[in-house]
Amino acid sequence: MLDIKNLTKKYGTKIAVDDLSLHILPGEIYGFIGHNGAGKTTTLKAVAGILKFDAGEITIGGKSITKEPLECKKMIAYIPDNPDLYYFMTGIKYLNFISDIFGVGTDERKEKIDRYAEIFELKDSLANPISAYSHGMKQKLAIISALIHDPKLIIMDEPFVGLDPKASHLLKQIMHDMCSDGASIFFSTHVLDVAEKLCDRIAIIKGGKLIRAGTMDEVKGDESLEEVFLELEDENA
Amino acid sequence: MLKALIKKQFTEIFRSFFIDQKKNTARSKGATVAFFILFALLMVIAFGITFGSMALLICEPLVSAGYNWMYFMFATLTATIFGVFGSAFNTAQSLYLANDNDFLLSMPIPVSRIMLSRLIGVYIMGAIYSGFIYIPAAVVYWIFADHSVLTVISGLLMFIVITFFVLALSCLLGWVVAKVMVKLKNNGILTAILAILLFAVFYFFYGRMTSMAMSIISNADSINSSVGNGPLHIIGNAPTGDYVSLLIVALVVAVICALVWLLLSKTFIGITTVTNDVRNSKYTNHDIVSRSVPSSLLSREFKSLTSNSLYMLNGSLSSVILVVMGIAVLVAGFTAINDIRSFLSITPFPASILALFAALIISLISGLNMTIVPSISLEGKNFWILRTMPIKAEEIIKAKVKMQLILTMIPTLFCALCFLPLLIGSGAEPGYIVFVFLIPLSYNILCVLFGLMLGIKFANLNWVNMAVPIKQSGAVTIYTLTMMFAPILFGAGAIFLSISIGLLPVLLIVLAIFIILSVILFVWLKKRGMKAFEELSC
Numbered sequence: 001m002l003d004i005k006n007l008t009k010k011y012g013t014k015i016a017v018d019d020l021s022l023h024i025l026p027g028e029i030y031g032f033i034g035h036n037g038a039g040k041t042t043t044l045k046a047v048a049g050i051l052k053f054d055a056g057e058i059t060i061g062g063k064s065i066t067k068e069p070l071e072c073k074k075m076i077a078y079i080p081d082n083p084d085l086y087y088f089m090t091g092i093k094y095l096n097f098i099s100d101i102f103g104v105g106t107d108e109r110k111e112k113i114d115r116y117a118e119i120f121e122l123k124d125s126l127a128n129p130i131s132a133y134s135h136g137m138k139q140k141l142a143i144i145s146a147l148i149h150d151p152k153l154i155i156m157d158e159p160f161v162g163l164d165p166k167a168s169h170l171l172k173q174i175m176h177d178m179c180s181d182g183a184s185i186f187f188s189t190h191v192l193d194v195a196e197k198l199c200d201r202i203a204i205i206k207g208g209k210l211i212r213a214g215t216m217d218e219v220k221g222d223e224s225l226e227e228v229f230l231e232l233e234d235e236n237a
Numbered sequence: 238m239l240k241a242l243i244k245k246q247f248t249e250i251f252r253s254f255f256i257d258q259k260k261n262t263a264r265s266k267g268a269t270v271a272f273f274i275l276f277a278l279l280m281v282i283a284f285g286i287t288f289g290s291m292a293l294l295i296c297e298p299l300v301s302a303g304y305n306w307m308y309f310m311f312a313t314l315t316a317t318i319f320g321v322f323g324s325a326f327n328t329a330q331s332l333y334l335a336n337d338n339d340f341l342l343s344m345p346i347p348v349s350r351i352m353l354s355r356l357i358g359v360y361i362m363g364a365i366y367s368g369f370i371y372i373p374a375a376v377v378y379w380i381f382a383d384h385s386v387l388t389v390i391s392g393l394l395m396f397i398v399i400t401f402f403v404l405a406l407s408c409l410l411g412w413v414v415a416k417v418m419v420k421l422k423n424n425g426i427l428t429a430i431l432a433i434l435l436f437a438v439f440y441f442f443y444g445r446m447t448s449m450a451m452s453i454i455s456n457a458d459s460i461n462s463s464v465g466n467g468p469l470h471i472i473g474n475a476p477t478g479d480y481v482s483l484l485i486v487a488l489v490v491a492v493i494c495a496l497v498w499l500l501l502s503k504t505f506i507g508i509t510t511v512t513n514d515v516r517n518s519k520y521t522n523h524d525i526v527s528r529s530v531p532s533s534l535l536s537r538e539f540k541s542l543t544s545n546s547l548y549m550l551n552g553s554l555s556s557v558i559l560v561v562m563g564i565a566v567l568v569a570g571f572t573a574i575n576d577i578r579s580f581l582s583i584t585p586f587p588a589s590i591l592a593l594f595a596a597l598i599i600s601l602i603s604g605l606n607m608t609i610v611p612s613i614s615l616e617g618k619n620f621w622i623l624r625t626m627p628i629k630a631e632e633i634i635k636a637k638v639k640m641q642l643i644l645t646m647i648p649t650l651f652c653a654l655c656f657l658p659l660l661i662g663s664g665a666e667p668g669y670i671v672f673v674f675l676i677p678l679s680y681n682i683l684c685v686l687f688g689l690m691l692g693i694k695f696a697n698l699n700w701v702n703m704a705v706p707i708k709q710s711g712a713v714t715i716y717t718l719t720m721m722f723a724p725i726l727f728g729a730g731a732i733f734l735s736i737s738i739g740l741l742p743v744l745l746i747v748l749a750i751f752i753i754l755s756v757i758l759f760v761w762l763k764k765r766g767m768k769a770f771e772e773l774s775c
C-alpha cells in the first residue's frame with residue numbers, strides 16, 4: 001500500500017530524513033517510533049504530500065506522490081500531532097467541507113457523521129464552533145474527518161495525544177476495524193506500550209536513519225519494546 | 238526580560254524585514270536596515286506629499302494672520318484622530334487577542350511586562366498613523382514659518398506627547414473593542430458593523446479635512462475669539478516654542494496615560510483569558526449539505542472572512558464605501574457638479590472629464606479591497622488541511638480570487654451604474670461612459686492579480702497575531718500604497734496626455750495598460766506563482 005524508497009529530506013544543510021525505506025502492506029498497522037527530532041513527522045508529512053523531499057520516491061497504492069499527488073491524496077487521510085482546524089467553522093461545517101472535497105455523498109456522510117460522532121461522544125458539540133473545542137475534541141473531530149471518506153491509508157502523527165482513555169480505546173478499536181477492511185495505518189507514537197500491543201510491524205528511526213524495522217517479533221524478540229528501543233538508542237548514540 | 242518581550246513583539250510586527258520568507262532564513266543586518274530605510278522612504282514619499290500639500294495650503298494664511306497656534310491645533314487634533322482610529326482594531330487584536338497569551342501568562346513574567354511589550358507594538362502603529370499627519374505639518378511649519386532651534390525642539394517634543402496621547406486613547410478604544418469582541422465571539426459581522434461606525438467617524442474627518450482647513454482659514458478670527466486661551470489654544474501653542482504650554486499638555490497626557498494604564502492593568506487578565514459560555518448544540522439533518530468543490534472552497538473563504546472583523550474591515554471595507562458613494566452620487570451628484578462648476582467657474586463642466594474622474598475614483602476606492610493579499614498567510618497552521626486534500630492549487634487560489642472579485646466587482650458595477658444618470662445628464666458621450674465601467678472593472682482584475690502575487694511572495698504562515706498578516710505585513714503595505722497612488726498617477730498622466738492626443742485615446746491607453754499588466758501577472762502566477770504556492774509549508 002505504501003512504499004517509501006530511499007527518502008531523503010534536508011532542511012538547509014541539516015539532513016532530517018536520510019535514505020529511509022519502508023514498505024507497508026494493505027491491512028497493516030505500522031508503528032513509527034523514535035526520539036524527538038528523529039524525523040518521524042518529516043517522514044509522515046512527506047508521505048501525506050505536505051512536504052517536498054530532496055531524494056527518493058514515495059508511492060501509495062502504486063501511484064507516486066510527486067507525479068500523481070491528487071490520486072494519492074484521494075487514498076489517504078492525515079491526522080497531525082496538533083490538530084489545528086478551521087476555528088471559524090462549526091464541527092459539522094468542517095465535516096461537510098471535508099466531505100465535499102472528497103466527494104462523499106449526502107447520505108453516506110450523514111451515516112458516517114452520525115456513527116463516528118456517536119462513538120466519540122461529539123454529537124452534542126458538532127454544531128458548536130471549533131474555536132470552543134478543547135484539544136481532545138479537536139483531535140476527535142480530526143479523526144472523524146479522516147475516517148469520513150474511507151481512506152486506504154491513514155497517516156497519524158501521535159494520534160493518542162490529548163485523547164481521554166475511552167477515546168483512545170475506541171480509536172484503537174477503529175484502527176483494528178479499518179485494517180480488517182483492508183486499509184493500512186502508518187502512525188508515529190512515543191507510547192511504546194501502545195505500539196507493542198497495536199502494531200503488526202514497527203520501524204525505529206534515529207537521526208533521520210532507519211535503525212530497525214520488521215514485525216514485532218523480529219524487532220523485539222523476547223524483550224519488551226521499551227528495552228529494545230533504549231538499547232538501540234544507546235548503540236547508535 | 239522586557240527587552241526580550243519587546244524584541245519578540247518587534248520581530249513579529251516587522252517579520253518580513255528580519256526573515257527571508259523564501260529561504261526561511263534570517264536576513265543579514267544590512268538587508269534588514271535596507272528594508273527599514275526603503276519602508277521609511279516609501280512612507281515619506283507617499284504621505285509626506287499628500288499631507289504636506291494640505292499643510293502648505295493652510296500654513297501660510299494662518300501664520301501670516303498670526304494664528305500659528307491654530308495651525309498646530311488643527312495638525313495636532315487631526316493627527317490624534319488619525320492615530321487613534323487608524324489603530325483601534327489593531328490595538329484590540331495586538332493587546333488582548335494574540336495567540337501566545339496563555340503561553341506568556343504561564344511564564345514567570347509579570348503581567349505588566351507583557352502589557353508593556355504589547356503596548357510597544359500599539360505605540361509604533363499609533364505613532365506611524367499620527368506621524369503621517371503631524372510630521373509633514375511640522376516640517377512645512379519649520380520651513381515656511383519658523384525654523385528656530387527652540388521651535389523645532391518643541392515641535393519634536395510635541396510629537397512625542399501626541400504619540401503617547403494617541404497610545405492612551407487607542408488603548409481605551411481598543412479596550413472597548415476587545416470587550417465587544419469577547420462578548421460577540423464568533424460573530425465577526427456584528428463586530429464589523431461597530432467598526433464600520435468607527436470608520437465612518439474616521440472617514441468623516443478624513444473627507445472633510447480640506448473643507449475644515451478652508452473653513453479654519455476663512456473663520457480664523459472667530460475661532461480665535463471663541464477658543465480664547467482655553468485648552469485648544471494651549472495645545473496649539475505647545476509646538477510653537479511655548480514651553481509652558483508644552484509642559485501643561487505633557488502633564489495632562491501623562492495623567493491620562495497613568496489612568497489608562499490602571500484600567501488596563503485591572504482588566505488585562507480578565508479579557509485575555511475569558512472563556513465564553515458555549516452551550517452544546519446538536520446538528521440536524523439540515524446541517525448536512527453537499528456542495529461542489531469550488532462552491533465549498535468559496536464558502537470556506539467567506540466563512541474565514543466573516544469570522545474576523547479585522548480581516549473584513551481591512552479587506553473589504555471598500556465594498557461598503559462604493560455602495561455609499563454610489564447612493565450619494567445618485568442623491569447629490571447634480572448638486573455637487575453644480576457647486577464644482579461655480580467654484581471653478583467652468584460652464585459647462587466637461588462631461589468627458591467627469592467620466593475620467595468617475596472611472597478613477599471608482600478604481601481608487603475599489604482597489605483598496607484586498608482580501609486576497611492576507612488570505613494566503615491567514616491559512617497559517619491550518620495549511621496542512623489544504624495540502625492533504627486531493628485538489629489542485631489552482632482551485633484553492635480560484636476561490637480566493639473569486640471572493641475578492643465578488644466583493645469588489647458587484648459594488649464597482651453598482652457604483653458605476655449610479656454615475657450613469659449624472660453622466661448622461663451632463664452630456665457625456667457613450668464612448669466615454671463605456672470607460673466608466675471598463676476601467677474600474679479591468680482595474681479590479683489587475684488588483685486581484687497583483688494582490689495575489691504579493692500574497693504568495695510575502696506569505697507568512699507562522700504568525701502569532703492575526704493583525705500581522707492582515708494589517709502589518711510587507712505585502713499589505715506595498716499593496717495599499719500602490720493601489721492608493723496608481724489611479725492618481727494614471728489620472729494625472731491621462732489629463733496631461735489628453736492635451737495633445739485627446740481624452741478618448743488616453744482612456745483606451747489606460748485600459749490597455751491595465752489589461753497588459755494583468756496578462757503579465759497572470760502569466761507569472763501560472764508559471765511561477767502556483768509553484769511558489771505549492772512549495773509553501775507551515
